[in-house]
Amino acid sequence: MSAMLADPAALLRSVFGFEGFRGVQAQVVERVLAGKATLAIMPTGAGKSLCYQLPAVALPGCCVVISPLIALMHDQLRSARALGIRAASLTSVDSDWRETQDRLRAGELDLLYVAPERASGTGFRTLLESARISLFAIDEAHCVSEWGHDFRPDYRLLRPLLDAFPDVPRLALTATADRHTRDDILAQLGIPPEGLIISGFDRPNIRYAVQPRDGLQRQLQDVLAANSGPGIIYAPTRAATEQLAQGLARGGRTVLPYHAGLSSEVRAANQSAFLASEDMVMVATVAFGMGIDKPDVRFVVHAGLPKSIESYYQESGRAGRDGEPAIALLLWGAEDFVRARQRIAEVEPARQSGERARIASLGALVETAGCRRAVLLRHFGETPPPQCGNCDNCLEPPACMDVTETAQKLLSAVHRTGQSFGLGHLEAVLTGKSNERIVQRGHDALSVFGIVGREEAPLIKPVARALQVLDALTANDHGGLAFGPAARDYLRGEEKVSLVLQPAKARGRKRASGGQDVNDPIFEALRACRRDLAKEAGVPPYVIFHDSTLHEMARIRPKSLRDMGLVSGVGERKLDAYGAAFLEAIRRFG
Template sequence: MLTDPAALLRSVFGFEAFRGVQAQVVERVLAGQPTLAIMPTGAGKSLCYQLPAVALPGCCVVVSPLIALMHDQLRSANALGIRAASLTSVDADWRETQDRLVAGDLDLLYVAPERASGDGFRALLDRARIALFAIDEAHCVSEWGHDFRPDYRLLRPLLDAFPDVPRLALTATADAHTRADILTQLGIPAEGLVISGFDRPNIRYVMQPRDGLKGQLREILAANPGPGIVYAPTRAATEQLAEALGQSGRSTRAYHAGLAPEVRARNQAAFLASEEMVMAATVAFGMGIDKPDVRFVVHAGLPKSIESYYQESGRAGRDGDPATAILLWGAEDFARARQRIGEVEPARQAGERTRIMALGALVETAGCRRAVLLRHFGEDPPPFCGNCDNCLAPPASIDATLTAQKLLSAVHRTGQSFGLGHIEAVLTGKSNDKIIQRGHDRLSVFGIVEGEEVALLKPVARALQVHDALTTTEHGGLALGPAARPYLKGEERVELVLPPAKARRSKRDNSANPVDDPIFDALRECRRDLAREAGVPPYVIFHDSTLREMARIRPMSQRDMALVSGVGERKLEAYGDAFLAVIRQFA
């Protein structure tokens, strides 16, 4: 017999009302209808299967791509009083877990797609009562997705073997093509698609050309308190950045697939437990992290695609509090991305070129960043969001088509083998030995750039590389790219975005305690102690938003504490008295 979903929402999760499309998804699942839910990170996707898992008789099987993600969600589920376990290669209690499943003693069972698609697992489920199949990170099922996992495409036989069990697929990132592929691969009808939108209004988007990376990162860390992630393009870069940023006094660690497993596990655990640590990592770090209080994510290089950027930047601000996503890019990123196109099979090359062009449009726009992102996912956003760098400090733009023609002409006339420094020297009329020896002082392009136009050469070269009109040779020289001809002839305009001389300071405080409330700090200290004692990250106890509400309401009894958002019955029983004792000290 089903329990009222609204009553479970209050008693188990501590919330008075569903958010966004949660109610619609939960209603469909409880009615046995197959569903694909597209919900942005931080919108409460896990609740959409956790609540039915408690409400329905039997066990909900959750297919998840990473062990770290499973164990993170396992901790949170157990803290809510939900009977949960996982069957992974590192779980020593697998026999006990199987016995609990068969005995009906589990609400949630987390498994990887490799295990879920095997015959042995299907035989195990035949002996148990299954309430729901939940396929998390469902974009992994699609070859068009940015995190394709072949084993996800083997799940359909398992789902079809239990025709009376509802199936729920969830993801934060899927364009129209990927959504259609997910529906087909998992046997979900088109009417089962539920989209809540892709907007993350609490995230501020900032994009800048790289210019002294370590200095830029130090400035970012100084301006952004709280936990953060810096994504670097290589393993070596993560360790170099972690060491450099650690010299600023901030706690930092590195994470990449080349580290020993015990080192990765130790660094990840330290990050989850910390309220200020910065993790310098490759993109191998993130999907398995359910940490809600990440206050900023920095990309120190170009992501693979807009989908990847949305997914990775979306790891900031999962708790709904203000967060920042910063992308530092260089023209060489686009050159390397185009070189990698030749490494993929021919059928995918056109799609990869489209992805690079979409990224180019995002980093070069003078308009709203959020609008570009949301239009990519098929939405029709307003032209102004008020929470990205371009909306907060609108940049000027100038027509640099003539400068682009001069630059391309100089590259062509000097033989397409010299770097930008030499090209600039030719264009600005500098007669050094190298120029005189090669006769470049006698070229028609010698000295044709002067005055304020000189400052445009570097950003114009960067823009031309983004648009594949300029490429780099293997020795670092510049050469005309496949798209050079229309720019050289002036048929394509180069609209150059000029960032404001000084970025407008945010009026918003991204710190956890913007009003400097001593009760909040004391509650946080209490949370740290409880988390240390329980061996879990602090956010598993309560989110910052819950502590801020406690500080504002100042409950004096268990009954009052139960009214605070995020305080369910299990957490009230386990932690209520400890936090009440702190609040009473300030009465």
Template sequence: MAADPVSVLQRIFGFPDFRGVQRDVVSRVLAGENTLAVMPTGAGKSLCYQLPAVMLEGTCVVVSPLIALMHDQLRAAEAVGIRAATLTSVDENRAETRGRFLDGALDLLYVAPERASTADFRDLLDRGKVALFAIDEAHCVSEWGHDFRPDYRLLRPLLDSFAGVPRLALTATADAHTRADILEQLGIPHEGMIVAGFDRPNIRYAITPRDGTTRQIVDLVRATPGPGIVYAQTRAGTERLAEALAVTGRPVRAYHAGLDPAVRAANQAAFVASEDMVICATVAFGMGIDKPDVRFVAHAGLPKSIEAYYQETGRAGRDGDPAVAHLFWGAEDFARARQRIGEVEAHRQPGERARLNALGALVETAGCRRRILLAHFGEEAPAACGNCDNCLAPPKAIDATETARKYLSAVFRTGQMFGSTYVEQVLTGKSTERSLVNGHESLSVWGIVDGEETILLKPVGRALQLRDALRANPHGGLEFGPAARAILKGEEPVALVLPPKRERRRKGEAAANPVGDPLFEALRAKRRDLAREAQVPPYVIFHDSVLREMAAMRPASIAQMAGIAGVGQRKLDAYGEAFLRVIHEN
């Protein structure tokens, strides 16, 4: 066992030193103290248990929610020489894995919470040597979390039965309430909580009202090279988008629970291995993937909460390179979300409404998106981040209260039974057979909006639905919500954000990870060959950032290559000569 964690870090992972709060977390674990680490995606959470697992006597048991995630982390651990295994329902070598654990031949053992809470598994651990419990995605233990998993609640007895074994809980997405619940549920003292900054400065956030969603996402895909994830809200939506995005010329696949399991697994494997594929998926996709080079995440509809949005967008740019997160939303998203809230247990409704209101503030703001996002997690942020749509191209904020009152008046006087298109026709005085038959052309609201005010009607309609001043009835007509009265009486102002007109970006103009250096491309080609031969995704060999540094430094020897961050001893031995030959030949 090495006495110095930094020397182990350099030898195995190839990093010169710890990043952020990693040193503090690792120090607590090595001292045998129970810890909750709240760290943003891409901050190196897995290293906080992988490194102690190598240094401590015995095996680190990692509880993880998804089999795909476990297998992904298994590949990454084995690639740097860590002795690791998974014990899941799909593994055919379970007897061998149990034997390796009992023989003390495992540094890491990954299991799902369902297995970890069984008596059989506890019996197995009793007969071996456990060095550490690591509970990944720890927010799943909290009913207040956005991804509650009841089986996580059953872990406490297991942890308590190994009182001398330290426990490390890890999450990237937990507000203050959820963090307190994690501490209580997993028996970790408050002083054992380490919260790193939530900021992901390499991600550029953008939020846009839907206006031809498919066209908007096609434009984004064309403008942003590299792998990307497009989240749709339905299974059918993923397939429609995948078909439509084929026009970009990029490889595109769909992913959802309704696909044949073999097809789903093949599509996921193809995406993980690809350097330019776009996958259209439901939101469950990505939680089980540790793919570092995702260059963009697009939402074709509203996520469940800010926590979910943060986690889903956090799947972009895990390698630290620039990435884009673009959300496209509609007023009907908020209407559906409010309907769902009415269907959950009464004691959960206040929390769900608070989450939806927080999302509303994020999409409506004329200010910095990142500031609102970080404030939700209790973190102070500058007034402007310089890397979100509102900071890069400040929108115009206007007082639209009078237009909103006209809109509400039209909804009321037409009987609260017509949709937005008809309401807008009444307000602008557009005569139709329906308006004649209904006698609406004689109403006081007929034609009271004209000129430049007409362009405000659609965004005002969205804003009123977002604020719950208007709701859609089961037949698609608009009716008053609880916020309507205060706006009609002039007691509640309606500020409207009008985004600036943006020119369509030329292909490759906003490349988040520009390529083109012949040596860099040659190194990527060699990486693809080695990955195919080893049957692992290319990033398991080396991240793009490592290849860029190779291209810039052009090391001429193994000793020089060893100085590049991310080149540990195992990878140096396995791939160093191959990459040196590419550098020499180019």
């Protein structure tokens, strides 16, 4: 595609098929076209790639996109080419690298994707000196910061390349960056503070929910039964990934594993299957995801505690990138917090306070009785309304109970039994259930023996879980409970303990997860048409059109190519390539 519609709005319509910019896209594009260095913080699904793809088409020369993963580059490459953008990549798996370099020198590329390891080398800089470069776009820019959750040292070597081309604007993009990370990105990439544009972090189409783990396999089966469409389940270990995938696959849904212990061939095959599928579920470690730009993921489930709020936001944000309704469910256990705190000792001392703060932020998210979205957005410095109307606590407000007295009884039992017994033993002592082990150790003679009555007994386990989140209790390798750093304050009653009582959940409750037209026969016919075209072109279905575009087609039923061209997401190239096929699919319904 030759560059050259000067009007960004005209390009937006003709190339991308959109009538208007979303959010801060217009601000970012305006700065880039004016040659100004910019850092854009935009939530997943907000259209970050358009912020460099449109300038790449509008400006003479080639935009160099620095991206952390080959899979992500090739995913974006397919989407760019489907729009008619002249795009290529230089990666270790590309066999046409000589041709790509020749096309770059000849001015026949709008976009060139490279990894930071290649971009920081002197050979690549020499190559760029023989071409016309229009823009440097640094994707997933949080990787440049030691404060970021996916720090990549090679990102910190990019500054000399950028400075070698002082007249070329630089655009850094990320969805997740707190204040520390933002400041670090600006400094490392040489972007002035006035170049910072923050879109806001809210993803209103994602419904956030948090539940304690209680029969994980059953909980996940309920999620699959209630949600159609593709989904991702994040498991904490490779072994858990395999186990959960095997168990869930017995339910009839296609479920595959993904983790670093699998061969590269198996990982690539499973990832390709996921990208091409409209209902597959991937059970994966967090090694899976950054390289995925699949817009129609309908749910993301964490089967364990994420590393941080930033990680959770990034990973859960892989759901609903097409703007359609999606679910983000976090299933957690008290042992997750214990293990996370144990790992702090493995971190260099200078970073330990930051790690403790990250765990405390996660504790606030899982234990809140208020709006989950508000907790997330406040973490990123926003001032959200007290209720969002689309998280579990807003939709079904839980009751709260002051359980400080029960917490004191449990902590006292932990102390008096020597801080080495598990919860089952402590529960038996507190409820007065004598057994040989209790008698042998004289625990039936303790003042705490039998001090918890029948009505209070069900609170012991959730109170123990809450105290572990609050760092008042910790568990050893054998499950024995001992005092954590905060125990004394809670034992003395100086700090109160509240318990969130979640409302009972109806199992197997169905939910239409793909928008209001999920069962519309026209929408299903359009999906079938898209499936056939994608198979013929050798690309995932979403590269042809997103679900949101098909929903609009099904709603307005265009009768001509001109009408079809007015549908959001239908640009000139896609109208020429696919318009007639979709019109025919609609015509069959009269």
